[in-house]
Amino acid sequence: MSEALAAAGVHVRAPGKLNLFFEVGRVQDDGYHDVASAYQAVSLFEDVWATPSDEFTVAVSGTVDVSGVPADDRNLAVRAARLLAQRIGYDGGVHLDIVKHVPVAGGMGGGSADAAAALVACDALWGAELGGAELHKLAARLGADVPFALMGGTAVGTGRGDQLSPALAKGRFDWVVLPSGGGLSTPEVYAHLDQLRNGPDIVATPSVPEVDPAVLHALRAGDPVALAAHIRNDLQVAALSMRPELRRALELGEQSGALAGLVSGSGPTLAFLTADPESALELQVTLSAAGFEALHVHGPVAGARIAA
Template sequence: MSHSFAAERVHVRAPGKLNVFFAVGAVQEDGYHDVASAYQAVSLYEDVWAEHSADFTIAISGTVDISGVPADDRNLAVRAARLVAQRIGHTGGVHLEIVKHVPVAGGMGGGSADAAAALVACDALWGADLGSAELHRLAVRLGADVPFALMGGTAVGVGRGDQLSPALAKGRFDWVIVPSDGGLSTPEVYAHLDVLRADPDISRAGQAPAVDPGVLQALRAGDPAALAARTKNDLQAAALSLRPDLRTALELGDASGALAGIVSGSGPTLAFLAGSAESALELQVTLSAAGFEALHVHGPVPGARVMGV
């Protein structure tokens, strides 16, 4: 199928995410877990440029360690580009240039943001005009966090996390992010959670996890203190068991004015909720002075969007 190309080069930006609430159900027969999450897109972004090419190629750089990021067809962004091409019958390829700022294997969905950006970029580059509903359907095929990176804002995700419903969030929430050297494997963290839950002294998860209504009320009210009282991550115990060194930063953040400190997703990135932008800045300075990398971000922010052509 031939298309009249809409542009020669397209730049798309997609956000990383935080799970401000993450409940994990019992392991299912297929080895996966049902989850219930409140996602918030935050102002730490992945940038993707797409331009015409005879084949599917990728170049990766960034301000984070990219040594573990595949630069071939294993990369989720390349898979996303191929899905769009297959969907519209495009017979050429695309060259993707990715500049990463979200920690790799850090529980903030950086790879999923790359994939979402690639979907939007290829749709615009090739003049496909697939529409948001069709792009969402393609995103679901790529992984649980890709649809949210496409949507952005604040949302509730259930099932595998990809059944999304937008959630109203008033105002701005300020976070301090502390990345960590060395990622954590998401499957390994889930498997370790199952091991911990096999202990009879630890309560088992219910079959149908749900987001605490108090989390949604706090988001609607724009109340960081109320959100801090309700935030939780069922994967945190497993992540800290695998990486006990993370406790030092968590304890320092809690002692230095953070309203709450949590492991982001499957970790090892830590996220501290602050009461205001000023409080976040003070916390960032304290953590930095203690030798930790600390980044001040805010949410919610939009999902993957075209920045320029």
């Protein structure tokens, strides 16, 4: 990168995601779970500006509540920048300005998008030119959702969710998402799912989870009606148990024109699949009139990219 561009900084935009399908295997000896997920990147973005600095610093703002986002070395984007600097032997720092639009701790991967954006921005700022494969390796060290925020589009994730295979998705899928005040801790949701699975009413999934082939067929066909019949999230039962008030919103959306609704990731954000942009707008208006914050998004969109 030229000195002039470096001085001006690098702006990268990275998308949030929805888990269209999420099957969770049994807890492993290390406390983690193998999963099988169908991810879709959607048009709710995080913006990250990277500018030269002697230290690693970060400032966080946004259109969502960012009070719970750390503005120090605990921030995942700062960790990403430090990891990249270590990888290339860079002895300087960077200042990151993060503007968040993805709900915080809402199950849409906003923090992971920040980390992916920081990797792309610092790679450009420092002239590293590592390439997609190397950035993906670094992303996988930061968290299961970070590699997908780099990739974007639609993909199947296995293992911890970071072993990605692109999935063909024809056309456009329209969603209405409902952020919810107060996030849910992903580890706590998994732990609660394990507790529920030890009870009499829920049967644990196979030890090797997999994405329902019908989901992939619907994506390839660009058919939201077929997709709606098969979307699923194993974490939903735990999220709704922890936040039972979400059931009212889920039922209202499904009764107001959505093809299907589900908890996004570990929640508490809800996502409703609609037939087309017009149906999404109608649902957005209905849910807004009922007092909910409702956002119309679509997918698939590209992963972390340098913005103009």
